[in-house]
Amino acid sequence: MSTNLTPEPMMAADGLAPMVPRLHTVQRVRQETYDTFTLELAPAEGGGDSAFPFAPGQFNMLYVFGVGEVAISISGDPAQPEKLVHTVRAVGATTKVLGRLRRGDTVGVRGPFGSEWPVSEAVGRDVVVIAGGIGLAPLRPVVYHILRNRQKYGNVVLLYGARTPSDLLYTKEVEQWRGRFDLDVQVTVDRASASWRGTVGVVTNFIPRARFDPSEAVAMICGPEIMMRFAIQEIEERDMKTESIYVSMERNMKCAVGFCGHCQFGPTFICKDGPVFSYESIKALLNIRGI
Amino acid sequence: METLEHILAEHPFFKGMDQRYLELLTGCASNVRFEAGQYIFRAEEEANQFYLIRQGKVALEAFAPERGAIVILTLAEGEVLGWSWLFPPHRWKFDARVVEFTRAIALDGACLRKKSEENHDLGYEFMKRFSQLMARALLATRLQLLNVYELNP
Amino acid sequence: MLGPAVREGAIVYDEIKSAADLPAGWTDEQEGGTYRLKRRGDDALFGYAVGPHSWKKFLHPPTERLWQADRKGKTFQVTEEKPDTQKTAFIGVRSCDLHAIAVQDKVFLNGRYVDRLYQARREQAFIVAINCGEAGGTCFCVSMGTGPQATSGFDLALTEIRERDRHYFVVEVGTELGAEILAELPHREVEDREKAAAEDTVARTAQQMGRHMDTANIKELLYENYDHPRWDNVAGRCLTCANCTMVCPTCFCTTVEDVTDLKGEHAERWQKWDSCFTKDFSYIHGGSIRATPKARYRQWMTHKLATWIDQFGTSGCVGCGRCITWCPVAIDITEEVRAIRQAPQSPKGSLTGDKHGNT
Numbered sequence: 001m002s003t004n005l006t007p008e009p010m011m012a013a014d015g016l017a018p019m020v021p022r023l024h025t026v027q028r029v030r031q032e033t034y035d036t037f038t039l040e041l042a043p044a045e046g047g048g049d050s051a052f053p054f055a056p057g058q059f060n061m062l063y064v065f066g067v068g069e070v071a072i073s074i075s076g077d078p079a080q081p082e083k084l085v086h087t088v089r090a091v092g093a094t095t096k097v098l099g100r101l102r103r104g105d106t107v108g109v110r111g112p113f114g115s116e117w118p119v120s121e122a123v124g125r126d127v128v129v130i131a132g133g134i135g136l137a138p139l140r141p142v143v144y145h146i147l148r149n150r151q152k153y154g155n156v157v158l159l160y161g162a163r164t165p166s167d168l169l170y171t172k173e174v175e176q177w178r179g180r181f182d183l184d185v186q187v188t189v190d191r192a193s194a195s196w197r198g199t200v201g202v203v204t205n206f207i208p209r210a211r212f213d214p215s216e217a218v219a220m221i222c223g224p225e226i227m228m229r230f231a232i233q234e235i236e237e238r239d240m241k242t243e244s245i246y247v248s249m250e251r252n253m254k255c256a257v258g259f260c261g262h263c264q265f266g267p268t269f270i271c272k273d274g275p276v277f278s279y280e281s282i283k284a285l286l287n288i289r290g291i
Numbered sequence: 292m293e294t295l296e297h298i299l300a301e302h303p304f305f306k307g308m309d310q311r312y313l314e315l316l317t318g319c320a321s322n323v324r325f326e327a328g329q330y331i332f333r334a335e336e337e338a339n340q341f342y343l344i345r346q347g348k349v350a351l352e353a354f355a356p357e358r359g360a361i362v363i364l365t366l367a368e369g370e371v372l373g374w375s376w377l378f379p380p381h382r383w384k385f386d387a388r389v390v391e392f393t394r395a396i397a398l399d400g401a402c403l404r405k406k407s408e409e410n411h412d413l414g415y416e417f418m419k420r421f422s423q424l425m426a427r428a429l430l431a432t433r434l435q436l437l438n439v440y441e442l443n444p
Numbered sequence: 445m446l447g448p449a450v451r452e453g454a455i456v457y458d459e460i461k462s463a464a465d466l467p468a469g470w471t472d473e474q475e476g477g478t479y480r481l482k483r484r485g486d487d488a489l490f491g492y493a494v495g496p497h498s499w500k501k502f503l504h505p506p507t508e509r510l511w512q513a514d515r516k517g518k519t520f521q522v523t524e525e526k527p528d529t530q531k532t533a534f535i536g537v538r539s540c541d542l543h544a545i546a547v548q549d550k551v552f553l554n555g556r557y558v559d560r561l562y563q564a565r566r567e568q569a570f571i572v573a574i575n576c577g578e579a580g581g582t583c584f585c586v587s588m589g590t591g592p593q594a595t596s597g598f599d600l601a602l603t604e605i606r607e608r609d610r611h612y613f614v615v616e617v618g619t620e621l622g623a624e625i626l627a628e629l630p631h632r633e634v635e636d637r638e639k640a641a642a643e644d645t646v647a648r649t650a651q652q653m654g655r656h657m658d659t660a661n662i663k664e665l666l667y668e669n670y671d672h673p674r675w676d677n678v679a680g681r682c683l684t685c686a687n688c689t690m691v692c693p694t695c696f697c698t699t700v701e702d703v704t705d706l707k708g709e710h711a712e713r714w715q716k717w718d719s720c721f722t723k724d725f726s727y728i729h730g731g732s733i734r735a736t737p738k739a740r741y742r743q744w745m746t747h748k749l750a751t752w753i754d755q756f757g758t759s760g761c762v763g764c765g766r767c768i769t770w771c772p773v774a775i776d777i778t779e780e781v782r783a784i785r786q787a788p789q790s791p792k793g794s795l796t797g798d799k800h801g802n803t
Contacts, residue, residue, distance in 0.1 A: 018557045019510045019700075019713065020524050044519060065513060065520045066704035066711045091442055091729050106519040133440040163440040190435045192362040197390070199365040200350065202434040209369050224439040230430075251733065252726050254700045257557040260718070261697035262725060264743075266795060267751035272556060284795045288670045290739030442729045 018257045021063040021108025024052075024084060026101050032087060032169050036134060037099045038075070041084040041107055051081035052109070055116035056141035057248060057276040061256045062086065063108030064101075068094040071253035073138035073275075074112060079148055084109070087137035087169065113256045115276045117142045118246055122218040126154040128210060130231050132161050132203055132223020136169050138248050138275075139222050143177065150182055154217075157184045157210045161203025161227075165189050165196045184211055203227070207234035214238040220276075222248040229286060232279055245279035266291055295320050298396060302343045303369045304420055312413045319402035324394050325349075331372070331387040338383045339400045341373035347393025352386040364431075365390065371424055376400030446502055447535030448495070453481055455495040457502070460535065467492065474581035474654070474765065476774030488606045490536055493580025494764050498693030499534055499541055503565050504548060510561075510700075510713045520711070527564030537573045537598065539591030540583075540764040544693030545571075546597055550756040551696050570621065573598035577606075577645050579652035582765030584778060587657040590762040592649040600626060603642035614642035655765060657778040658785060659749075662759075665785060666750040667795035670742070674783045679738035681773050686719035688767035688775075689744065694760045695719070720744050745780060 023044035030038045039062075043049055054060075054074050063069040070092070076085030090099045101107065119142060127146060131139045146153050158177065162168045168187065178185040186206045188199040204227070219235050221228050228247050235245060249270055254260040256271045263270035266285040268277070285291055296317045299305050305313060323342070325331055331342065331349060342349075349372055350362045363385065366372050372395070375383050381400070407414030447460040450467045460466065472492040473480045484491050513522045537545075549566065552559035573594040576583075585591030594601040599622030602613040614634055617623045634642075689695040699718035704711040718725060721740050726733035734740045752760030761777070768776045 017510075017524055017560055019715075020522055023519060023522075025519075063702070065515060066702070066708050068702045069700065089442075104518055108520075108522070163438065167440065188365070190438070190440070194359050194361070196362065199348070199367075200362040201364045202431050204434065205431055209367070226437060227434075227439045230434060250728060252728050255698070255715075258555050259552065259557070259559055259696070260699060260715075261720065262699070262718070264747065264751070267754035269755070288795075290734050290736060291670065291743070 018110065019255065021061070021069075021110050022049075024107050024109045026103055026105045026107060027083070029099075029102060033167055035091070036087060036089045036167075036169065038085060038087045039098065039101065039107070040076075041086070041109065042082060043084075044106065052084040052112070053081045054078060054084075054112040054141075056119060056145055057117040057138060058112035058114045059138070059256075059275060060084075060086065060109050060111030060113070061253070062088075062094075062098060063110070064094055064097045065106065065108070067097045069108070069110075070094045070098070071256060073248075075137040075140045077144040077148075078141050079144065087134065087140075089134050110256060113271055115272075115274055117220050117248075117276050118218060118278075119145050123152045124154065126212040126217035127156045128212050128217055128219040128235070129156070129158045130203065130207070130219065130221040130223070130235075131159070132227040132231075133163065133167065134169065135221075135223030135227075135248070136160055139220060140170065142220055147177075147180075147183070155184065155212050156182070157186070157212050159186050159203050159206045159210060161188045161190065161223075163190050165193045165198070186210070202230075204230050204234045207231065207238065214240045217244065219245045221246065225249075225286075242280040242283060243278055246276055247279055247282070248275045249277060249282070250275065295322065295396070298322070298345070299343075302345065302396065304343055304371050304424070308416055308420075312410075312416055315406055315410065315413055316398070316403070319399040319406065321397050321399075322394070323397045325389040325392070327389050327391055329389045331389060331393075332383045333386050334383050336383050338373065338375035338381045340397045341371060341376050341400065342395040342397050344368055344370050344372060345394045345396065347395075348390040349393055350388050350390050352388055354386065360386070360388070374421070374425065376403075377421065445533045445535060448490070448492075450481065454479060455481065455492055457495075457497040457499065457534075463489065466490070466536075471578070472580065474769045476582065476768050476776050477771055478581075478774075479769050486606050487611070488577065488604055490574045490602075490604050491577060491606070493576065493578070493583055494538055494541065494766060496691050496766065496770055498691065498764070498766070499537060499545055500548060500693055500696070502532065502534070503545065503569065504552070504562055504696060504698075506717045508561060508715045510715055513711045513713075515709045515711075525561065527560050529564065529568065531568045531570070532565070533570040533572065535572045537571050537594075538576055538764070539573065539594040540585045540588075540762040541693050542571070542573055542594055542597040543588075543590040543762045544764070547694045547756070547758060547760060547762065548696055550758065554756075570625070571598045571600075571618075573601040573618075575601060575603040575642070575646050576649045577604055579649050579654060580765055580769075581654040582768040582776075583653050584655040584657050584763040584765060586650050586653050586763070587655070587659060587778075588759060588761055588763035593646045598622070603645055605638065605641050605645065607641075612638070614638055655763075655768065655776070655778045657761075657763065657781055659759070662781065663750040663753050665781075665788065666746045669784050669789055670746075670795070672784050672787075672789045674780060674787075675738050675742045677783070678741050678775060678780055679736065681775055682721075682737050682741045683773060684721040684723075684737045684740055685772060686721040687770045687772065689719040689721060690717065691766040691770045692748075693762060693764060693766070694748075697725075720747070745777060748777070749781065 024041040025044045027042050028040040059071050059073045061069050062072050072086045075087045088095050090096045177183050192200045221231050251263040251270045254262045258269050258272045349366045351364045352360045354360050448455050449458045455467050466489045468489050469484045469487045471484045509525050511522050511524045513520045552562040576592040598618040601616040697718045698715045701714045720743050723732050748760040
């Protein structure tokens with residue numbers, strides 16, 4: 001079983017042990033939807049580094065004093081490492097408390113961990129970004145990176161689906177992207193609200209007609225596992241090669257450094273071999289229930 | 292100028308269909324266009340046509356008195372609108388409201404049903420495509436139903 | 445000094461003060477789900493196999509504080525736990541356990557991140573190995589290529605020879621430190637016949653293995669049999685009690701626990717042993733990935749024997765037999781492998797081929 005090569009870690013010069021969080025301060029909190037919010041962090045004063053370099057696809061472990069720690073993808077602009085951005089869905093104790101933090105509060109950060117989206121491999125090729133629900137958060141850094149280096153890529157398509165219009169993330173930004181001439185953005189919801197005038201249907205419906213060349217494109221898919229599996233099926237029907245399709249996987253995460261064993265997915269550790277995988281490398285694993 | 296036959300042949304639905312059958316079908320086809328806001332058909336109306344969308348966007352809607360019009364599905368270029376013409380009672384189940392200016396090929400249902408009865412080979416080619424369409428639509432609907440974005444409590 | 449001692453009916457590893465604390469004259473009878481101590485006819489100091497403890501108890505402790513933090517207004521200050529500088533001596537490390545330590549070294553020292561606390565304890569440990577004089581009832585180190593002869597990873601390795609009128613140890617020096625320590629003890633150059641006696645002892649032990657595991661292509665075997673009905677069979681017996689993971693010398697899984705005092709002023713992060721057999725181990729928003737005992741047993745066994753090889757380059761199993769002895773329902777990992785090997789399935793659920801058996 002081949003696994004992804006992981007890039008060199010971007011560790012701070014302070015040499016802190018990987019289990020020790022580095023203090024960051026909340027700069028902004030923005031409510032995205034009724035249960036999802038975005039935190040913008042900056043390294044705390046006297047914390048050493050003034051920036052947090054990361055690659056698209058990587059994640060951090062966010063620690064709330066006295067509550068706990070949780071793995072959250074980085075969803076900011078990799079070209080702006082002084083702003084550390086995370087979009088969080090409030091589902092458990094720690095994420096709920098994270099959502100109640102305000103400017104000036106402290107968050108412990110460990111990371112960045114994990115493998116990255118193949119933005120380098122995709123240079124010179126068409127790119128298809130397929131996001132479902134909160135899956136847009138770990139993919140947003142890809143869009144930022146591509147837009148900053150737009151001339152390096154071919155046709156770029158973003159397909160984004162959520163459950164209902166009130167679940168859509170980054171709506172203003174997505175609208176801006178949609179307005180660009182060099183980006184093909186399709187947004188859909190599974191269930192419409194009375195006021196929704198956009199497309200209704202599963203995001204995979206867009207795939208057959210999306211404008212990209214399957215013979216050389218790179219696909220990056222993130223969302224609930226079922227959605228990713230069906231998206232892969234659709235995109236394979238367009239004859240995309242399995243080595244050019246990438247997904248982001250999720251499992252229980254405790255240490256994020258390969259010691260605790262929780263995030264194992266077959267022979268891979270999601271924290272170090274993933275979370276981004278080429279579909280080729282984990283194809284067999286996706287079909288085994290309870291692996 | 293593009294002939295109707297040409298246009299039919301280019302639409303994804305008829306991809307690969309034998310020239311002879313396309314010729315037969317052209318007799319049942321016509322070019323149509325709809326402005327945004329127009330209703331192509333309404334639920335309960337007699338269903339006599341189906342539409343190959345060439346350009347634009349159409350929303351399939353259900354109407355619930357207390358909720359108003361609910362969009363169930365949006366169809367765009369390359370997709371096919373309307374199955375109710377295939378089987379009795381030949382009545383539309385939903386409303387089809389034009390979201391964006393839409394150009395389509397309308398195919399006359401009665402004409403098609405007659406030709407298919409006369410030429411079973413044509414009918415079979417047709418059914419092959421239509422059933423695949425339905426299978427895909429069923430899969431998509433199931434995915435919508437699965438509510439993949441929901442987290443289990 | 446840490447070594448074997450009799451405690452509550454078992455030979456465990458504990459602090460010992462001298463050779464007088466060793467289980468002289470004791471042996472163990474081990475079988476699936478069975479462990480009993482019995483008196484020997486002689487006073488051999490190491491005349492038993494391995495007990496429920498392994499050296500991970502000291503190198504990778506069951507609970508370990510990683511750091512402490514104290515609230516300071518809106519922020520907090522973290523104090524990392526300092527690595528242990530306590531020098532330790534492990535007395536009586538069996539070859540299987542030497543390999544187990546090497547296996548855990550690969551996990552904690554050879555990856556991208558290094559567990560500094562493990563590293564410190566590892567560096568401070570002086571290892572005196574013992575070449576087993578008899579095999580345990582569930583041992584299969586020979587199958588796994590991990591014994592009974594200790595070949596590396598020790599400072600000193602002893603073979604106990606208990607003859608009718610002589611009781612001595614043949615010593616092999618492993619490191620310079622080992623040589624230094626040996627220099628302080630009364631010793632002499634080994635005679636040929638004494639050396640032969642040591643070799644015979646180990647050779648005899650190798651013949652007495654209680655179990656055997658065929659490891660040929662075991663990775664592929666397990667990768668191709670994720671849907672084998674044997675998993676349902678073992679799931680019907682497994683209690684998911686996690687004993688096997690506790691006694692296994694290579695199991696390393698832990699959980700991270702963040703705790704705080706009642707006032708919310710002081711917080712600590714602890715690392716604690718965890719087991720893939722618990723339902724929560726694989727929990728993510730709303731459900732566990734491995735929700736059934738079948739999935740969890742399969743995870744443990746395929747990790748131990750197959751995916752470990754892809755992850756760390758060796759098997760995770762050292763053939764110590766502890767999981768067999770300490771399983772309350774006597775599930776035998778060698779038997780489970782045998783059952784799958786005897787009737788391999790077509791690779792429907794397979795990591796090496798597609799659904800149709802094509803590779």
